[in-house]
Amino acid sequence: LGGGFGRRSFNDFVSEAVEISNKLKKPVKLIWSREEDMQHDYYRPSSVHVMQGALDENSNLTTWKHRITAPSILFTQLVKFPFPFKEKIDIIAVEGAKNxxxxxxxxxxxxxxxxxxxxxxxxxxxxNSQNAFANECFMDELAEKAGKDPVQFRLELLPITSHDAGVIKLVTEKSGWDDFENGPMYQGISCHKSFGTWVAQVARVSIQGSKVKVHEVHCAVDCGTVVNPAIVKAQISSAIIYGLSATIKSKITIKNGRVAQSNFDDFDVLRMDETPDISVYLMDSDAPPEGVGEPGLPPIAPAVANAVHAATGKRFRNLPIQLD
Structure with missing residues (x-):
């Protein structure tokens, strides 16, 4: 797939080239414009999440309920073939939520x-991107209801020797979570496992007018045995930047049955001068190596949203985060 991030697995542009070639009776080279590409893409599925939780008299979390409504990528792509899971339940849609x-x-x-x-x-x-956002933002809300620090609240729910506790402890230690004072920057935390890799992130933001400025992202990663640290850090940093665009800038909207956005003038992405300082910390491990191309993305949206809540007192439940 190269740098296609999934787009190259679809063959609509191949079919178009074949049809043109057959019509002209000679080889053709087909190149879509940016506008054609953006308005005829295969898009990230939307989703709606309803979260419910209960605390006991000692502010311990006793109940967690997560209801997800979302379209199925598998169902839309495999409709012509036998569905790969029993009872036509798309278990991929609950990745990062069911476990x-x-x-x-x-x-x-x-x-x-x-x-x-x-x-x-x-x-x-x-x-994982949607489900992590719902999970970790709600976890922060529950911590606030319990009157506890969000790090303390999470650690109380995790086995002390778990991988999740390990990355949370590492990122809070390296970022100086306990010693940080909110204002003018504010911090938020999140933790998520995907593709066999545990990731915890601390984001620090400020509010500049109607915009969110992300200044720092600290990221702890447990991906098993690290073969090449430089490649792991590059992949994680890339995923963070990729996710930040969707967290505070980019969106696709449908108007009159068509995609409204067409190029980078109305589909804004994070620019180099907007990119935060990113620090990646790798856990020592002798476990088999796991994936690093995608796990850095899911925690960034909730980490930023939790930091924005610390700054504004408001909870943001939609992406991208819009202050006005």
Missing amino acids: IPYEIPNIQVDYQMTKIPIPLGWWRSVY
Whole structure:
């Protein structure tokens, strides 16, 4: 797939070239314009999440309920073939939701597949991006209700020797979480496992008028045995930047049945001068190596959203985060 992030797995542009070649009776070279590409893509599926939780009299989390409504990439792409899972349940749509690491006595995760008339495709980290955002923003809300520090609240729900606790402890130590004072920058934290790799992130932001400025991202990674540290750090940093664009800038909207955006003038992405300082810390491990191309993305949106809440007192439940 190279740098296609899933787009090259679809062959609509190949079919178009074949049809033109057959019509002209000679070889052709087909190159889509940026506008054609952006308006005829396979898009990241939308989703709606309903979160419920309960605390006991000692402010311990006892109940977690996560209801997800989202279209299925697998169903739309494999409709002509036998569905790969029993009862036509798309288990990929609940990745990162069905296997949360927190030890909560009562957990329920529901998924309702819906259909939308929009081409759907794989987006970096797939459904982990949406599910991590819902999970880790809600975890912060529960910590606030419990009157506890968000790091303390998470660690109380994790086995002390777990990988999740390990990356949380590493990132808070390296970032100086306990000694940091909010204002003018504010910090937020999140943790998520995907593709076999545990990642925890601390984001520090400020509010500049109607915009969110992300200044720092600290990231701890447990991906098993690290073969090439430079490549791992580059992949993780890349995923963070990729995810930041969707967190505070980029969006696709549909108007009159068509994609409204057409180029980078109305589909804004993070520029080099907007990129935060990124520090990646790798856990020592003798476990088999796991994936690093996608796991750096899911935690960034909730980490930033939690930091923005610390700055504004408001919870943002939609992406991209818009202050006005």
